[in-house]
Amino acid sequence: MEEFIADHKSSMLFSLILFILIITLKIIFTSIARKVGKLSDFNPVRTNLIIKYINIVLTTLAIITLTFISGVNYKDLGVLLSSVFAVIGVALFAQWSILSNITAGVIIFFSFPFKIGNTIRIMDKEILDPDNPEREVFVIEDIKAFHLHLRSPKGEIITYPNSLVLQKGVVLISTYKDEEIEEPKENS
Structure with missing residues (x-):
């Protein structure tokens, strides 16, 4: 066990820093979204929806960063990611209107008069x-x-x-x- 900790000390430290950074960004972005929602007198349901989007983006970034911290082979990761993005790209192209409506919903939240x-x-x-x-x-x-x-x-x-x-x-x-x-x- 001690050998494992000694071998992976730096990656565990970076993972801890990433975890603290993601939690801090979540708190900051959530408070900003709540303030914008309160100042603009938005429905709390809309504010919670934007907070959900923020959490999804931060979680995705954390997973991607953790993969790089853990030392995954970039060649294997490239093949995996290209396959996944090819499937996602075809799915998003087929559902482009849904993606554009979600994006427009986020824009409307922050700038719709x-x-x-x-x-x-x-x-x-x-x-x-x-x-x-x-x-x-x-x-x-x-x-x-x-x-x-x-x-x-x-x-x-x-x-x-x-x-x-x-x-x-x-x-x-x-x-x-x-x-x-x-x-x-x-x-x-």
Whole structure:
């Protein structure tokens, strides 16, 4: 046992440093995501989803780094990784829209100027109805990882992909706080 510890002392030390670094980064990134969520008044479910993404990325980086620390043969690792990435690449190409919607969901979390309860108009020719402009207005019911839930004036729930929200123009008509404020009356 002592011989094993003596032979692998440096790799165990690097593994311990990596573990402490990953835990520290997890705490820092989680607190940043929670602060952004709180300052921007985001739904806690959305904040927890972003924290889950952060944990997945940090875990993946830790596993990759641990493989290099443990001294895996790079030639064998290259063959393994190229095979795995070939399969993953084909799968992600087949599911590109899902990947782009997840990425758009993360971008929307950090920089989307609209929140749940806002009334919006999406400048998409497939949604726009020149005969009935009321149909163009939607209230954001929920923001998920892959799509938005929008409520039409008729009460219909429409799911709209996150990637399209970033590609199309979105007009903010009113916020949920605007509806509580009364309009000032004009003096005649």
